[in-house]
Every structure is written in C-alpha cells, then in structure tokens.
Amino acid sequence: MIFIFDYDNVLYPADLGIIEKIDDKIAEFIKIKLNVSIEKAHNIRKDYYNKYGTTIEGLKLHHNINPKEYFDFILDIDLTLKKDSDLINLLNHIEGDKFIFSNGLKRYIKKGLKMLGIHEFFNEIFDIEFFSFSGKPNKESYKKVNQYIKKIYPNENDIIFIDDRLINLYPACNLGWKCFWLKWEYDNSSLNGKTNDITIINNIYDIIHYIKRRR
Numbered sequence: 771m772i773f774i775f776d777y778d779n780v781l782y783p784a785d786l787g788i789i790e791k792i793d794d795k796i797a798e799f800i801k802i803k804l805n806v807s808i809e810k811a812h813n814i815r816k817d818y819y820n821k822y823g824t825t826i827e828g829l830k831l832h833h834n835i836n837p838k839e840y841f842d843f844i845l846d847i848d849l850t851l852k853k854d855s856d857l858i859n860l861l862n863h864i865e866g867d868k869f870i871f872s873n874g875l876k877r878y879i880k881k882g883l884k885m886l887g888i889h890e891f892f893n894e895i896f897d898i899e900f901f902s903f904s905g906k907p908n909k910e911s912y913k914k915v916n917q918y919i920k921k922i923y924p925n926e927n928d929i930i931f932i933d934d935r936l937i938n939l940y941p942a943c944n945l946g947w948k949c950f951w952l953k954w955e956y957d958n959s960s961l962n963g964k965t966n967d968i969t970i971i972n973n974i975y976d977i978i979h980y981i982k983r984r985r
Contacts, residue, residue: 854888869915870894
C-alpha cells in the first residue's frame with residue numbers, strides 16, 4: 771500500500787488554530803496588495819478559496835499576484851507544534867511508503883514535520899510549488915502525483931489518500947485512489963450521495979482499522 775497524506779489539519783489537529791493564523795495573514799496580504807479593508811480582504815479570500823480551491827489561484831487569475839511573494843508573506847507565522855508520540859506510533863505501524871500532497875510549501879511542511887518528530891517517515895513531499903502553484907483540487911496535480919507513484923511502483927494499485935477537504939478527494943477517487951475524509955466537527959460539508967468511494971474518519975488514527983481489515 772502507498773499512503774498519501776494531506777498536511778495541514780491532517781497530521782496535526784485542526785483545533786490548534788494554525789490555519790486560522792494563515793487565513794489572517796492571507797487577508798492581511800490581500801488588504802495590502804489590493805488596497806481594500808480587512809473585511810473586504812477576508813471576503814475575497816473566502817470567495818477565491820471556495821471558487822478555485824485555493825486563494826492564490828484566484829489572486830493569480832484576477833490580480834496577477836506573484837505566488838512566491840504570497841507564500842513568503844502568509845507563512846511567516848509563529849508555528850509551534852509538539853512532538854506527537856501517538857502519531858509517531860501510528861506511522862511506525864503503517865507498512866507502506868508514505869508521501870505528503872499539500873497546498874503548502876515544502877519548507878513550511880518540513881519545519882512542522884520536524885517539530886512533530888515525523889519528518890523521517892515520508893519519501894517525498896508534493897507541495898504546491900511542485901505543481902507550479904496550481905495544486906489541489908486541480909486535476910492535473912493529482913495526475914502528476916499518480917504518474918510519479920506509478921513510475922516507482924508500477925504494480926501498486928492500492929493508494930490510500932487522506933485529506934480534510936471533501937473537494938480535494940473527488941479527483942483522487944477518479945484515479946482509483948482509496949479516499950479517506952478526515953472530517954472535523956466544524957465542517958458542515960456532506961457527501962450527499964455523490965460517491966461511495968470516500969470513507970469518513972474522525973481522526974487520523976482511524977486509518978489503522980482500515981489497514982487491519984485489508985490484511
């Protein structure tokens with residue numbers, strides 16, 4: 771089995787508030803670059819996020835924003851994560867190569883992985899720069915990851931993907947990946963009968979139950 775993990779709000783709990791810090795930095799960036807109020811900036815952030823899957827995609831399309839400048843600004847946050855012994859134990863028990871597929875930057879992700887004590891578990895990190903800053907849920911980014919995996923493991927058809935955003939799972943399901951939706955309590959999204967290929971889990975540790983069933 772091959773395991774592909776999202777990073778933010780998957781390899782650390784959503785209630786740490788890290789994404790909220792990043793959202794505030796995004797709004798601050800938009801406020802400065804577009805010369806709008808902070809309220810308007812948050813509205814733009816949410817609108818582009820919901821419409822395109824990432825705020826940067828909308829900013830590129832409509833305002834010709836430089837992605838590197840954007841990420842340098844928004845990821846300049848006080849990132850504090852503690853070593854996670856339970857997560858280390860989980861990853862130790864998962865047999866199979868592991869990857870990260872994220873809309874963040876590799877240097878930001880590596881920093882967090884080292885804090886959590888899990889940086890040595892992952893073969894590769896597919897960050898948004900790997901996809902020329904057009905990441906999930908862009909179908910081409912999934913195809914690129916799939917091609918990478920298939921080139922190394924041509925006979926491996928059991929690819930497990932875990933993400934906390936439902937919109938990010940559909941393209942993976944279409945490639946035949948087994949998808950797990952880490953659904954946090956605050957998320958009001960619903961499958962609405964769209965697919966039977968997505969399994970809902972309430973925490974990252976639930977993945978071990980699926981693995982045991984497959985053995």
